[in-house]
Amino acid sequence: MTEGLLSPDNALLAEHIGERRVCAFVSPTVNRLYGERLRGYFRTRLPASSWTLSVIPAGEQNKSLVTVEQVCASAKEAALDRNGVMVAIGGGVTTDVVGFAASIYARGVRYIRLNTTLVGQVDAGVGVKTGVNALGSKNMFGAYHAPHASINDAAFLDTLPRRDVLCGLAEIIKMAVIRDDGLFRSLEQHPGIFHRDARPRRANVEEHVIRTSIRLMLEELCPNLRELNLARPVDFGHTFSPAIETASGYRVAHGEAVAIDMAVSSHLARLLGICDAEECERIVDLIVDLGLPIFDETCTPELMQHALRASWERRGRRLNIVVPTRVGSIRFIDDLDDLPGSAIEETLKALQARVRSVGGRFPVSAWSSR
Amino acid sequence: MTEGLLSPDNALLAEHIGERRVCAFVSPTVNRLYGERLRGYFRTRLPASSWTLSVIPAGEQNKSLVTVEQVCASAKEAALDRNGVMVAIGGGVTTDVVGFAASIYARGVRYIRLNTTLVGQVDAGVGVKTGVNALGSKNMFGAYHAPHASINDAAFLDTLPRRDVLCGLAEIIKMAVIRDDGLFRSLEQHPGIFHRDARPRRANVEEHVIRTSIRLMLEELCPNLRELNLARPVDFGHTFSPAIETASGYRVAHGEAVAIDMAVSSHLARLLGICDAEECERIVDLIVDLGLPIFDETCTPELMQHALRASWERRGRRLNIVVPTRVGSIRFIDDLDDLPGSAIEETLKALQARVRSVGGRFPVSAWSSR
Numbered sequence: 001m002t003e004g005l006l007s008p009d010n011a012l013l014a015e016h017i018g019e020r021r022v023c024a025f026v027s028p029t030v031n032r033l034y035g036e037r038l039r040g041y042f043r044t045r046l047p048a049s050s051w052t053l054s055v056i057p058a059g060e061q062n063k064s065l066v067t068v069e070q071v072c073a074s075a076k077e078a079a080l081d082r083n084g085v086m087v088a089i090g091g092g093v094t095t096d097v098v099g100f101a102a103s104i105y106a107r108g109v110r111y112i113r114l115n116t117t118l119v120g121q122v123d124a125g126v127g128v129k130t131g132v133n134a135l136g137s138k139n140m141f142g143a144y145h146a147p148h149a150s151i152n153d154a155a156f157l158d159t160l161p162r163r164d165v166l167c168g169l170a171e172i173i174k175m176a177v178i179r180d181d182g183l184f185r186s187l188e189q190h191p192g193i194f195h196r197d198a199r200p201r202r203a204n205v206e207e208h209v210i211r212t213s214i215r216l217m218l219e220e221l222c223p224n225l226r227e228l229n230l231a232r233p234v235d236f237g238h239t240f241s242p243a244i245e246t247a248s249g250y251r252v253a254h255g256e257a258v259a260i261d262m263a264v265s266s267h268l269a270r271l272l273g274i275c276d277a278e279e280c281e282r283i284v285d286l287i288v289d290l291g292l293p294i295f296d297e298t299c300t301p302e303l304m305q306h307a308l309r310a311s312w313e314r315r316g317r318r319l320n321i322v323v324p325t326r327v328g329s330i331r332f333i334d335d336l337d338d339l340p341g342s343a344i345e346e347t348l349k350a351l352q353a354r355v356r357s358v359g360g361r362f363p364v365s366a367w368s369s370r
Numbered sequence: 371m372t373e374g375l376l377s378p379d380n381a382l383l384a385e386h387i388g389e390r391r392v393c394a395f396v397s398p399t400v401n402r403l404y405g406e407r408l409r410g411y412f413r414t415r416l417p418a419s420s421w422t423l424s425v426i427p428a429g430e431q432n433k434s435l436v437t438v439e440q441v442c443a444s445a446k447e448a449a450l451d452r453n454g455v456m457v458a459i460g461g462g463v464t465t466d467v468v469g470f471a472a473s474i475y476a477r478g479v480r481y482i483r484l485n486t487t488l489v490g491q492v493d494a495g496v497g498v499k500t501g502v503n504a505l506g507s508k509n510m511f512g513a514y515h516a517p518h519a520s521i522n523d524a525a526f527l528d529t530l531p532r533r534d535v536l537c538g539l540a541e542i543i544k545m546a547v548i549r550d551d552g553l554f555r556s557l558e559q560h561p562g563i564f565h566r567d568a569r570p571r572r573a574n575v576e577e578h579v580i581r582t583s584i585r586l587m588l589e590e591l592c593p594n595l596r597e598l599n600l601a602r603p604v605d606f607g608h609t610f611s612p613a614i615e616t617a618s619g620y621r622v623a624h625g626e627a628v629a630i631d632m633a634v635s636s637h638l639a640r641l642l643g644i645c646d647a648e649e650c651e652r653i654v655d656l657i658v659d660l661g662l663p664i665f666d667e668t669c670t671p672e673l674m675q676h677a678l679r680a681s682w683e684r685r686g687r688r689l690n691i692v693v694p695t696r697v698g699s700i701r702f703i704d705d706l707d708d709l710p711g712s713a714i715e716e717t718l719k720a721l722q723a724r725v726r727s728v729g730g731r732f733p734v735s736a737w738s739s740r
Contacts, residue, residue: 065435069504076505083686104474107501107512108596131477134439135446142477143513226478316453 001211005114005153006037013087014045016112016149021084022051023075025098027058030090030116033159038089052078056097060250063093063132065141071101075109085110085148091117091164092124096142099130103145110148116156118168118194119255122175122213125150127221138242144226152214154207157194162291165194167255169290170237172209174262175216177283178233181328183212184286191289230315233330236322237262240299243307247298256296259287260351263294264304267347269323272338279326284351288358295351304344308336371581375484375523376407384415386482386519387455392421393445394457395468397428400486403529408459422448426467430620433463433503435511441471445479455480455518461487461534462494466512469500473515480518486526488538488564489625492545492583495520497591508612514596522584524577527564532661535564537625539660540607542579544632545586547653548603551698553582554656561659600685603700606692607632610669613677617668626666629657630721633664634674637717639693642708649696654721658728665721674714678706 004010024042026035035053042051054074056067075086088098088111095113102111115125131142157165169187176184187193190205220234241257252260266283269275287294312319321333333339374380394412396405405423412421424444426437445456458468458481465483472481485495501512527535539557546554557563560575590604611627622630636653639645657664682689691703703709 065439069435072511073505076507076510079683081683081686100474104470104511104513106510107499107514129477135443137446140446140476141442141474143474144477313449313451316451 001152001154001207001214003153003155005151005155006034006041008041008044011045012151013041013112013114016151017046017085017087020050020110021078021080022046022087023071023078023080023084024051024053024087024089025056025071025074025094026053027090027094028055029058030094031055034089034116034156056094058090058093060093060133063097065132065134067097068101068104068132071098072105075101075105080105080109082106082109085112087112087114089114089116091115091120095120095125096130096139097132099145099147100132100142103130103143108145111145113147113150115150115152117160117164118157118210119164119171120168121152121154121157121210122168122217123171125152126214126217128225138246146225152210154203154210158196162196163253164255166290166292167253167258169194170255170258170262170287170292172213173283173286173290173292174234174237174258175213175220177262177266177324177327178236178322178330179216179220179328180212181326183209183216184282184327186212187290188282188286191286193290230318231320231332233322235315235320236265236324236330239311239321240264240304240307243303243310244296244298247303248296252293252296252298256293259292260294260296260299263287263351264299264344264347265321265323267350268339268343269325271343271346272323272333274331274333275324276326279324282327283324284354288354293355295348295355299348299351301341301345301348304348305341308339312336371522371524371577371584373523373525375521375525376404376411378411378414381415382521383411383457383482383484386521387416387457390420390480391448391450391454392416392457393441393448393450393454394421394423394459395426395441395444395464396423397460397464398425399428400460400464401425404459404486404526426464428460428463430463430503433467433501435502435504437467438471438474438502441468442475445471445475450475450479452476452479455482457482457484459484459486461485461490465490465495466500466509467502469515469517470502470512473500473513478515481515483517483520485520485522487530488527488535488580489541490538491522491524491527491580492538492587493541495522496584496587498595508615516595522580524573524580527576528566532566533623534625536660536662537623537628539564540625540628540632540657540662542583543653543656543660543662544604544607544628545583545590547632547636547694547697548606548692548700549586549590549698550582551696553579553586554652554697556582557660558652558656561656563660600688601690601702603692605685605690606635606694606700609681609691610634610674610677613673613680614666614668617673618666622663622666622668626663629662630664630666630669633657633721634669634714634717635691635693637720638709638713639695641713641716642693642703644701644703645694646696649694652697653694654724658724663725665718665725669718669721671711671715671718674718675711678709682706 086102088095115121128144128146131139134140237258241261244257266280270280456472458465485491498514498516501509504510607628611631614627636650640650
């Protein structure tokens with residue numbers, strides 16, 4: 001983490017680049033917001049003909065092999081050799097695409113992630129996963145390819161749409177539920193966290209939350225970098241969510257689907273006697289209070305069953321559903337027999353009823369910045 | 371190395387597959403020659419719905435991302451999950467394409483190489499490199515992705531065209547020159563080695579040569595699996611050869627280009643006083659005696675200079691030209707100033723004269739099976 005990353009006075013990025021040739025890639029949005037400052041930084045700190053900056057398409061639909069080839073073609077044109085470095089400045093899509101391109105270009109070159117979104121800073125930008133969507137599946141092609149550096153500056157969040165902030169918060173809630181009641185309490189006490197117009201800004205709380213979330217994520221990932229163990233606590237919120245995203249045609253964003261999944265998984269754990277009713281309520285309440293959804297119309301019992309099957313396949317034909325036992329602690333459900341269809345139906349009904357009772361409050365805030 | 375690999379009595383392949391789902395891939399030629407025996411092996415040794423066998427296009431022009439996507443689509447259709455295994459049965463193109471597909475499919479699945487060519491057995495099938503051609507460059511995209519197993523059966527060589535045998539011999543000569551005068555002498559004493567119609571067949575010599583070549587290759591690759599050190603003795607014969615292949619429009623095969631490159635590099639070393647005239651002659655003689663080329667009409671001084679530049683870029687902007695000091699020992703030329711253009715011109719003239727003096731004998735044998 002740094003401050004003033006793009007200020008010419010800040011040596012961090014230039015030091016990580018060193019003497020290497022650089023091909024930097026940004027999304028159109030990042031180019032609009034930060035393109036000039038990036039070019040200014042490179043002009044000031046790097047030799048004239050040693051760097052290029054290219055704009056690549058963003059959005060889930062462009063997280064594809066086509067964009068990867070585009071990144072590689074730009075790098076080839078710039079004569080990037082195997083000692084060179086790619087730099088991705090953007091959200092998870094940009095860093096995943098460039099990271100995957102870096103993994104296959106000349107059998108692998110270095111890349112640096114500058115994460116401009118909250119999801120990128122606490123989730124997608126932590127760890128070594130890269131990938132693109134293909135053959136109708138998310139992250140069908142990819143590589144475990146560690147970044148040379150992954151750099152975060154909280155100032156990027158000032159230009160982040162509220163909806164994207166919320167998606168990052170969903171992943172922070174995930175870390176809190178699986179690992180850290182203290183982090184969870186920080187969020188409970190500051191439901192306006194990362195609100196741009198919240199006064200007074202609690203920069204110290206926000207930085208503490210980001211740093212804690214990253215640290216916990218690193219602790220979870222480091223012993224299992226290549227996911228040889230497919231029983232992963234960080235998969236909390238990631239059992240039903242891929243199916244929800246896909247079924248909604250990506251109307252429901254990843255973080256929103258994760259929020260819904262966490263509510264569903266927590267409620268299931270409550271029905272199955274794994275989690276206290278009170279602790280389950282805390283989790284659902286926090287999701288709602290922060291402005292994230294706990295239900296979507298796509299969430300039919302059939303879709304949930306389909307999601308369980310897909311998740312089972314993804315996890316090497318093991319179920320490994322993560323559910324909380326209380327805030328800060330989880331266990332796995334390994335057997336479909338432990339998960340009756342009636343529990344899923346009852347869960348969906350309860351969450352739908354809860355949505356009706358709050359009069360659509362959270363959907364308004366969740367969708368307001370679309 | 372095994373014998374009778376495709377005999378239902380041979381458990382080796384089935385043991386390496388274990389309980390995993392299998393997607394096997396063959397070239398059209400391998401399908402024609404061995405498809406039925408492969409299917410028979412799988413039918414006998416594996417559960418009915420656990421395997422598929424697909425034919426993928428072969429040839430340098432199909433060593434592409436398009437073929438990789440085709441491999442992955444077949445695997446997806448067969449519901450190959452991350453515990454599954456891909457099996458490539460064929461030459462370097464097939465194993466490189468399938469190996470690269472395996473490296474990106476679901477962020478990496480296992481793959482097994484069954485090497486059916488001599489190049490595959492002693493060179494391409496050893497080590498962890500995979501890759502495809504793209505953006506006008508050989509192996510532009512790829513990964514270092516170790517095979518789960520790399521299995522050789524010398525019986526595959528019985529159906530190999532003579533030209534492909536010779537290409538494998540070029541890589542064996544390479545290993546002999548850089549490491550092992552004893553291996554070199556084995557080749558000198560048996561110029562008919564791997565000739566299908568040579569009588570008596572010297573199976574024990576052939577197996578000794580293959581095993582020795584693989585062992586030496588492994589010794590060279592193991593300390594430097596990911597090529598972080600770009601001064602590689604195994605790059606002998608691989609300085610000028612990519613340019614020769616490309617300039618000839620792939621009329622000159624890889625192994626033939628390697629043979630020419632070895633002759634050029636050895637003669638350069640002789641002119642520069644690095645290598646004895648007598649040792650240089652041994653190398654050029656062996657290449658000629660085995661039936662490989664030492665010169666091609668594409669080899670102009672300009673192409674050689676272009677090749678040096680491209681090689682310099684490929685090796686992280688270092689020259690690192692491998693030249694023999696004698697058979698079994700090499701050194702690197704690091705400085706272009708040590709390599710005057712006049713030496714290159716004189717080398718090409720000498721090799722061209724040598725070709726004329728032998729009355730085109732080796733081109734006949736080199737091209738005879740095209």
